[in-house]
Amino acid sequence: MPHAGVVGGSLVSARLPDGFVVRLNRHTRVVDDGAVLVGGSPTRISRLKPLARRAIQGRTITVTDAASRALADHLLATGMADPVVDELPAVDLALATAVIPVRDRPRQLDRLLAGLGGALPVLVVDDDSLDRAPVAAVARRHGAELVPLGENVGPAGARNAGLARVTTPYVVFIDSDVVVEPAAIETMLRHFADPGLAMVAPRVLGLESDRPNWITRYEDARSSLDLGSDSSSVRPRSPVTWVSSTCLVARVDALGSGFDASMRVGEDVDLVWRLVEEGRRVRFEPAASVHHEHRSTLRAWLGRKAFYGTGAHPLAVRHPDDIAPVVLPPWGAALLVVLMAQRRWSLPAALAIAAVTVVRIGRRATGVRHPYRLAVRLTGYGAIGAVTQGFALLLRHWWPLTAIGCLVSRRVRNAVVAATLADTVIEYARTRPRLDPLRFAAARRLDDAAYGAGVWWSAVRARSPKALLPDLRRRR
Template identity: 60%
Template structure:
């Protein structure tokens, strides 16, 4: 399988062109890719249009490393773009009607009623919009309901859309363009908040910081990368790549599991923020907290199925030493942490030997790694391990100080990044409640399974 002529990729915003174009530095994990004179001529600024076999090979390599992403608006359309929309639903006739209106009449729609308590209302909405209704007598959960619809799909592509989303007319066409890459099995849009007239403060927080919103930049969906999973609230997939579909035994995390199984099979999953689907977020505090906790319980079944991919944080050995030195809070802590960073900088610079400014690049990379280590340490204290943190705060002033710094720094940095529409105080309260609820779900799943697999950090080179 190779990329077709006319396919265009663009370098990721974090990919640096070094040594006058003789090499590229970036990707996940970060690497240095040296370019031959012929490869350099294939690049047009930060764009690479595929015009021959050499261009296809280089573009494919850049996609594999995460150094570049497809330019959705410049991709050739798939030869057969026909698709079927599958909507799993349980009750929610109002939301279902809103979704079906946004879909229109351009493609077949299968509504799978997952044993609604009031099935007549769901059936009436499906009939009013010309959708095919599949009524399940037993509640299977979202995964099982989607699979029931998938078995009836006869088109090359399937769109899974939850009943509480609204699709933009351009969403599906933009995502379909990614299938010009024959290795792409699934493409997902950015999930944004559905505007409401009188949003609660929790809803306003969720609109700026939803767990489903994966950000403003395109990315491959792969474990261990900034976009390590994708929600099935809205998905476009190649039917022949899905096999039996979702794991029907999972009531939560089934979308993450499917992404990771596809990646393990050598397929690509793309996140494309140029395509959007609006999601009706939970507006009441109790419902919102329960949903966050429910998400957390998905960590344990994922750890059982993908032990190498599930970890609350992933550290390099040096970042463990760096964070541990700072957490000790002694007089020697800062000099020791600085010594670790200095040694890492020298080591990276040696690996970059042959570039014009190895130490300058090494300092930048080490700084990025240090910031990531601190962010992950803070996440352990305030999110994943917070029950242990509470005990530590009772026993140790240093733990109290470290937790306070982590919690406040996280709020300050994320509030600015998210451009939240709620005031800083309520944003901070919601941010901490978000972490507490999710962490509680992770611990609940671990206790039920009698396993700490979902709570163990991973140290890797």
């Protein structure tokens, strides 16, 4: 169900500076001649007071006074608008320090430091390499400060060791198997004109390979680290719920002690969610991109996917309200159940559920000129979202149960076939990979199977199903 709110007077300002520019994103609709905005995550209907309406020029808001400041802050907080990064002031790279955790990998480290070109101070944290000399030689050649650790503490602990030595206002965490250009860091630093921002992450693309294969081609199109081309706020229960520690730029005084050093996986997600819980903002900025060296062998690739999945239970312990594999309103869950039943009455029942939902949304959208027309649109989007999340449950998060169900139920088999075909077609059309549909479909299923296996392994080992349970709670 959408959330309804009134803009103007009741908003808490984050004191965005004068001249800060935001733009309504492509998911936000302007209706009733600019009197109402519909969008955000969760979807809300915001009625604009006259001062707020006058602050919007086209789809852009420039902060000039208290009203435009409150409106811009509200739109950022709800995910209805994004900063216009090109309009924000530049920040001197000397105000940021790069922290690079590394264990061996001197070749990759050399490539990364060459790309940075000495544009900013660099701390290389050697996380107890098996052969320290090559790492030290690379750091020395590029003028980077070396921080050797006496024991292997993992990426989170190594980043924290570097963070403790940073004296600049901003820190740039970069993994050693990444190529970053200074221009990407400059773009991300502009976002810190927002005083409420704690951290920003770039888009992570694949590094061009001399010998591409079907795995690298799939990863170039559908990497777990690539969060798409839309700028977004980052928080639980939104289109972008996390960002990877592959590359992060952060405000040092917002990080406290940094990452949870006890976590070997999922520490980036944990940090993002802790910052959001503290009331700080985190952003994803695809206008800045870095290139990651993807794994290219089947064993290493599947192992990495499963490893990502094992972070589910540690996150469930720390963030029990945010780890659900899918988040569905009750009507969306009911829609999935009746469609899965595959009975003669399934389609009429699904239409009845949708009709009741339209009526409920329409009754709440009292400030809109055509509430039921809007309600139909929102219900349609919600139904599509529920079905695609159902695909994810069948094929990714619950696939062991799905496999058992296929052995005993024709309806489960039919659902799996339909979900597989629909998911493959949608993702193939969306990502346009340099890979034929059959190998893309096979890679997609292997990706889901490996990640799901990691989630189940973490749940079984912890004897807790928390990371596997959908969230069906009603949120107003």
